[in-house]
Amino acid sequence: MRHNFVWSGTNSNFWDDPLNWTSSHIPTSSELAVIDGAGIKTIQVRSNGGTQSVRGVLFGVSGGTDNLLISSGGILDLGPGGMTLPKTSSMTMSGGTIQGTGTFINQGYVVIPANTASAISAGLSNAVGATIEIQSSDVCCTGAYNILTVASGFTNSGTLLLRSYGTVGAGTSRLDISSGTLTNAVGGVIQAMGTVDSAVVNGQVLNSGTIQVDRSLTIGNTGLVFDTSTGTVSIANGMSLSVNAGSTRLGTGSILTGSGTFNTSNTVDLASNLTLSATTPVLNFGGASNAATVNAITPGTTLTVASGKTLTLANDTIGANVNLVNQGYVVIPANTASAISAGLSNAVGATIEIQSSDVCCTGAYNGTLTVASGFTNSGTLLLRSYGTVGAGTSRLDISSGTLTNAVGG
Amino acid sequence: MGTVDSAVVNGQVLNSGTIQVDRSLTIGNTGLVFDTSTGTASIANGMSLSVNAGSTRLGTEAS
Known part of the structure; x- marks a missing residue:
């Protein structure tokens, strides 16, 4: 009894065409679909053929460039054999779905074109050297669809690219992680790039690699933890990384670079000591003016503002376990009130500036720092x-x- | 510093350095000691340094 059926593509590009498979048999849920051989092959899973359920998809060792297209409404259901897309191959998901109990391992290049929304509810990993690209463009869409939805957390060791091809800012590249954690592993890159448009990652992110913000990126983090206490965040000039809710975790292992702006959520959790150096991006706790609290698990954790660095506290509280060591410049803007609940020191050469202005305020306090x-x-x-x-x-x-x-x- | 507005420090202050009053400054000192017996207070023309309550400590080394 045969269990492997090999793609021939002799009749068309459609997965659901029996004449494209050996023995004129479309692989079933107990069988492997084998895609092998030299040359360029394009295989399309489409809605017309219904759900294509296989035990797994086996890309062979003979090489070749395989282009798997899961078009609108197309569903590929992976069994325990899963699917590994090789380095030489690509997959385009333009409104398609990968589901099932198996795992999809990407070693190649996956593209989610602009104006499409696709989903992966099977297991997923993005390997070293691999890329998943979610595109956006000017020609946008009802509901702003440029979305990949991943049902469960996964590990990225390659590149997750939220890429704008637009020129007027009409679109949003979006990655939604419905549950679990997106682990950006050491060496992994999450990059938002392009000249306009926005980029969004909705879900819990543990960053141990690099988040490269070459266009502004929002982390939809409601009820979650955005943890970059062991990772790098690089924000280009004029761009911002904004964590819209939940908790933002920083620490000694946080490498913050670039001349852009990092807007944390309203709760900041220091996993260990944190030093803001002169080359750290503008850091706004809770955004530019929203109230935020900076906490730490361990009493005596220090937040150091190094020489040459300015930290603005606008309606922020430095919590009871955090000692603020100012060696640089701390500003309390007019019409804001901030508090420091634990230790504070203002070193030789450092400045704490409490401002006031004409545009005042109920209670006539206008730049207040409570220590x-x-x-x-x-x-x-x-x-x-x-x-x-x-x-x-x-x-x-x-x-x-x-x-x-x-x-x- | 600045041209108008007021400035307030509410709390106990021990000054061994310099308090530079380029705009009027009030020390809210109720029940406390404002000690500038070893420090400098420099008050610009037309400006004031006011200790609103408590005790004000001065001494030989004050200037």
Whole structure:
């Protein structure tokens, strides 16, 4: 009894055409579909043929360039044999689905074209050297479809590319992870690129590789943890990485580079000490002005603002387990109130600036920093007015203990 | 510093460095000690440094 049926493609490109398979037999759920041989082959799974259920898909060792197309409504159901797309091959999912109990291992190039929405509910991994590209374009779509939905978390060791081909910003490349965690492994890259449009990843992300933000990227993180405490985030000038909700985890292993802007969620969790250097992107806790809290599991965890770096605290709270060590410049903008619940030090050469302005506020506080405990200032505490009519007040409150203005401070 | 508006520090201050008052500054000092006995307070023309309550400590080394 045969269990392997080999693609010949002698009649057409359609998977559901029996004449394209040996013995004129379309492989079934207990059989392997074998795609092998030299040359360029295109195989299309389409809606007309119904769900194509196989035990697995075996790409042979004879080489060749295989182009698997799962077009709109096409469904490929993988059994325990799964499918490994080789390095030499590609797959285009233009509204198709890969489902089943098997795992799809991508070693080649997978494209989700603009104006299509595809889904993978089978297991998935993106191997070293492999790429999954989700495209967007100007010619967009009802519901802004440029989407790949992956049912379960998976590991990316290659490249996940959210790529805009647009020029006017009408489209969004979107990757949705319905449950589980997208693990961007060491060496893995998640890259948003293109000149316009937006890019979105909805789901929990553990980044141990690199997130390359060459166009602005939003992490839809409601109720989840965006963990880049062991990974690299590189944000190009004028671009932003925004975590829209949930928790953002940072730590000693976080490498933050580029001259763009990193808008964290309203909750920031320090897994370990974090130093913001002069080359760190603009870091906005909770976005530019939303209230955010920076916490740590371990008491005494430090958040250091290094020399040459400016950190703006706008309605933010540095939590009880986090000591803020300022060696650079900390700004409390007018019309905001922030708090430091644990230790604070202001080093020689460092500045904490509390601003006020004319555009004031209920309660007439206008740039307020509340520090829970006394601290030592060896640098400059600057209560600075940018107003012209005297409407505002820069305010520093020390809830207990003594502000020691040291010699030289 | 600045041209208008006010500035407030609410809390106990021990000044051994410099307090530079280029716009008026109030120290909210209720029940506390404002100690500038070893520090410098420099107050620009037309501006004021006001300690609103508590105790103000001065001494030989104050300037």
